[in-house]
Amino acid sequence: MQEINNYVETHKQRFLDELFELIRIPSISSLPEHKPDMYRAAEKWKEILLAAGADKAEVYETDGNPVTYGEKIIDPKAPTVMVYAHMDVMPVDPVGLWKTDPFEPVVKEGKIWARGADDDKGQGFMHAKAFEYLVKSEKLNCNVKFLIEGEEEVGSPSLPKFCKKHKKMLQADVILVSDTSMIAPDVPSITTGLRGLAYWQVEVTGPDKDLHSGLFGGAVANPINVLAKMIAQVTDDNGRILIPGFYDDVVEVSRKERNMMAKAPFSLEEYKKSLDVKEVFGEKGYTTNERTGIRPTFDVCGIWGGYTGEGAKTVLPSRAYAKISTRLVPNQDHNKIAKLFVKFFESIAPKSVKVKVEYLHGGPSYVCPIDLPAYKAAAKAYTEVYGKTPIPVRSGGSIPIIATFEEVLGIKSVLMGFGLGSDAIHSPNENYPLEQFYNGIRTIPLFYRYFAEEMGR
Amino acid sequence: MQEINNYVETHKQRFLDELFELIRIPSISSLPEHKPDMYRAAEKWKEILLAAGADKAEVYETDGNPVTYGEKIIDPKAPTVMVYAHMDVMPVDPVGLWKTDPFEPVVKEGKIWARGADDDKGQGFMHAKAFEYLVKSEKLNCNVKFLIEGEEEVGSPSLPKFCKKHKKMLQADVILVSDTSMIAPDVPSITTGLRGLAYWQVEVTGPDKDLHSGLFGGAVANPINVLAKMIAQVTDDNGRILIPGFYDDVVEVSRKERNMMAKAPFSLEEYKKSLDVKEVFGEKGYTTNERTGIRPTFDVCGIWGGYTGEGAKTVLPSRAYAKISTRLVPNQDHNKIAKLFVKFFESIAPKSVKVKVEYLHGGPSYVCPIDLPAYKAAAKAYTEVYGKTPIPVRSGGSIPIIATFEEVLGIKSVLMGFGLGSDAIHSPNENYPLEQFYNGIRTIPLFYRYFAEEMGR
Structure with a gap:
């Protein structure tokens, strides 16, 4: 822990500078005029992976936007972790509501403000830096693969075919994804379900x-x-x-599971206040968290x-x-x-x-069982950094490709998200707290350690 | 009749050229960026009126867009006709659906194609040319006033105040307006009601x-x-x-009046075909023409x-x-x-x-009684040019200022429209048939003659 803390402290500013170069590329996948930016983002990711210590990294053509794939194989017998992230971002309209240029990141009030600051450039980039640390400190005990796509925000239309074509290259024991949120900076959680x-x-x-x-x-x-x-x-x-x-x-969720879900800290008053609404609205017979989580x-x-x-x-x-x-x-x-x-x-x-x-x-939707070795490793990693066992949570969001990974590659994903509900992803003034960014870089190496342990290495 | 026919024949091309200069000014009243164009249009109308034979013409400021007023007083005891028209036009979006530049009029298939070709530059301009003919031929037997406003398409917000302020200047026996349609080129009609x-x-x-x-x-x-x-x-x-x-x-319209209305030629099949709809839609118990006319x-x-x-x-x-x-x-x-x-x-x-x-x-809405002397004069004029007595019709459209004229100035209006249902006013590819344009210029001088007669002169 101390060593990674020191590493983060020493390289803080460089991490930000590098991330900002990635953010400045307006890689909006839903707008055809940004097609060239998708290629720029893919090349940038190749550069990032090679610099961090990948043995190789390549930009692959698909039927749509390009994919960047990189890997470092330390030992064919070691467990393999594949990191999935996306280089594309949502459109920025209405532009008038942004307080700063969406593609010129700034740090203010302890947060990075920009489109993609969280979703998913900030969160994806944490993995590159955690990997860099493991390589530099010679602590890497898993094979690592990186699959960075450019169409997540438009539903990943080309990735299933890419996965089918490169099944062997993409073999892994688990897929690690940071593209979700946790409940609060002091209430870590891991997403176990996606709509x-x-x-x-x-x-x-x-x-x-x-x-x-x-x-x-x-x-x-x-x-x-x-x-x-x-x-x-x-x-x-x-x-x-x-x-x-x-x-x-x-499938109706059991009363028992609903009772567990209800333990997550939640204030309806604060929720309403944060959205400036007098009343919430939703299906009768379900709480606000149930309405987004299980309905x-x-x-x-x-x-x-x-x-x-x-x-x-x-x-x-x-x-x-x-x-x-x-x-x-x-x-x-x-x-x-x-x-x-x-x-x-x-x-x-x-x-x-x-x-x-x-x-x-x-x-499709997705469920991650909490007795999965990779889930247990993630939970231990969070516990060590945040001092609390993370709560398993069903999110209302969708990452369609996660279910496809299971279907096509037969690999389960663990959703180690470090975003916060206040990050305004998909909205004007998207932001990502520096503390979450750096804590992500601190937590991920611990995941690798515990995952290797869980896998008997 | 022969004399005006000859006059129109001789000056046909010049009439078009002059009208096109007016149309080329993109005087869209609902878009603030076109404010300067409203002044250009007002000055153009001043020029048109003076050239046609007005004693004087002025551009007046209002709380909104300018108004052009001009007049020729031949005898204080003669009846006075005030022509009302508007110099402003509707926006042109969606621009992509126009086959030609909305502000570069062209003549094709016997029609003028442009925004304002009918509504209301084409129809308004007919009055200037009919007036020119009466002056040149020394046949003018009424005093003539022209009130051309620039906010009709946004509901004439400034004109009521202008009318109150210039009540004396605007005194007249009738207001003559060409801003409506007739049933068909061979079925003349006069609008007697506006919604x-x-x-x-x-x-x-x-x-x-x-x-x-x-x-x-x-x-x-x-x-x-x-x-x-x-x-x-x-x-x-x-x-x-x-x-x-x-x-x-x-007020429910009587069965008798509804029966009269039902005599206007109308084919539901052709109506549906012209709009490419399988079924019409509207209030139960009323015909298509009733739905737009009286409901x-x-x-x-x-x-x-x-x-x-x-x-x-x-x-x-x-x-x-x-x-x-x-x-x-x-x-x-x-x-x-x-x-x-x-x-x-x-x-x-x-x-x-x-x-x-x-x-x-x-x-407000408006009704013009068919026993009004000016209505009778208009009916005679149409009959002479079109060879048929015009049908009185209640239109579904609105010209709010017409009711205001009655309220503020105490003057009834006669709606001598020469537009056609196919002119696509307010839509892409607005057009105005040349025949209607020239027939308007032929009909209007006859109105003046019969109106003076009706008024005992």
Whole structure:
């Protein structure tokens, strides 16, 4: 512990400088104009891995954005840890709400402020530096592989095929991921469950051109009015989803497990205050943490149509659009849900409009058992750095590729997240506390030590 | 008739060239960046009026965009006609759907294609040329005033005050307006009723920042989900408006008048085909023409919120917005309706969100009796040019200032429109048939002749 603490203390500023070079690359995977930045980020990661001590590192082409893979094999018989992280980030709109340039990181109030500061450049980079320490101090007792992808924020469409193609290269005993949060800086936790995801874009077309709302209003279906009514029909007044068959495969979590979950410290008052809402909203019969942890959801992520400029333009628009997502819980099949939604949404469309539903992407949910050797090693590592046993937590977020790893490579993942709920990932003013960044670099080497022990080495 | 026909034939190209100079000024009143263009348009109209034979013409400042006023007084005892038109136009978005530059008019397929080609530069300009003819041919037997405003498309907010201030200057026996349509090139009609308008912008705020839809989805109200549900509650499945008190002041139109209206030629099949819709939609118990002519409506003119870019960004947005309008029929008070909507919309907001409703603008409806001397003069003029008696029609559109003229100046308006339903006003590819443009210039001088006769001169 003391040695890694000293190492972090000595190299603090260099770690930040190097991370900032990575953050400055605006690698937004959902916007095609940033394609060149994806290649820059991939090359930067190759440079980072080689500098940290990898034997080799390469940028691989995929059907989409490139992947950077690097490795250091110390002994074919040693246990192998594969670190997974992503180099891509979310868009930064609305840009006006950022207090600083999203791609020019600054340190203020003990935090790094930038897009990707946490998700997932900051968290991913901790692994490179923990690895560097283990190599430099000659304490590395596992083989290490790094798989850094560039499409996580758009649902990792190309990675499953890449995994199938490079199955042998990607063999490992466990996949280690830092892309989640812990409850609080003094309440360490490890994510043991992730929700699945299904995401659609819908288009409602009324007349074939924008019309004068006076001359045609009242006689022709307005696609915005219709879209609103259709969206309204998907959930009841308590947020319960009305798509026939939607809950069929949901396994109710036992009362016992719900009681355990309820022990995580949580203040509804503080939660509401932190979001500036008077009341929370969600499915009846479940607590706030249950609503995000063990229940599926329906959220419209975006909506647009008609006149959205300044002032009052009267128009009966031709089209209205929405981006719609559901979060899914273990045992719900996202492909099945995708079809159920399309069928339902088309079935509720009035004949006065045309409706087009496009399934944009989805991914399965994931559960990590707490008796997994790698989970136990992670728990020990956190306990040593944070002084408390981490709480196993089911997160509401989705990392579709984690379930795919299990399916395609047969490898379980351990989600050693160091983010905080206040990091504003996916939002303006994303940030990552320096303390969490450095604690991550301190915790990860301990994981390797205990994992090797658990694996009998 | 022959003389005006000859005049139009001789000056055809010059009329177009002059009109195009006016159209090229992008005088979009709803966009503040076009403020300088409003002044350019006002100066252009001054030039047009003076060139056509006005004794004087001036650009007047108002609280908003400028007004151009010009006049020719031939005899204080002669009847006075005031021409009202507007120099401002609607925005041109979505620009991508225009086949030609909206502000570079072209003639193709016998039509002028440009923003403002019909509404209201093309139609307004006909009056300048009809006036020019009457002056040049020394046939002018009425005093003529021109009032050209620059805020019609945003609800004429400054003109009522301007009218109150210049009451004496604006005295007239009738106001003549070409800002409406006729049924078809071979079915002349005169608009005898206009719907009123009320227009709001609503803002629904959930959490105070955009959130990760996985970490918070299902536990915090999504403002887009909520806005959709709120909009859905404003109308029933047949488009009937559910705002309490909304229909209280609507006077049901008699069966006799509805039977007369039903005589206007109309093919539902062609109507549907022209809009590419399988079914029309509207209030039960009313025909398509009744739905736009004599019934109030509720249309969302615009909606936006969350992620609207390419691909799949998951987000639980902080805010969602909509621009909402109702068209009102005679006897409905737009100020009363404005309040009813605000009260209703706030009352249906769940406690998990904050709702802000802003009343952007509104205007009363209008009815023109068909025994008005000016109406009779207009009917005779159309009959002479088109060979058929025009049908009196109630239009679904709104020209709020027409009701204000009656209220403030005590003057009735006659709506001699030459537009067609296919002119795509307020839409991409606005156009105006040359034949309608020239027929307007032929018809208007006849109105002056018959109006003077009706007025005993």
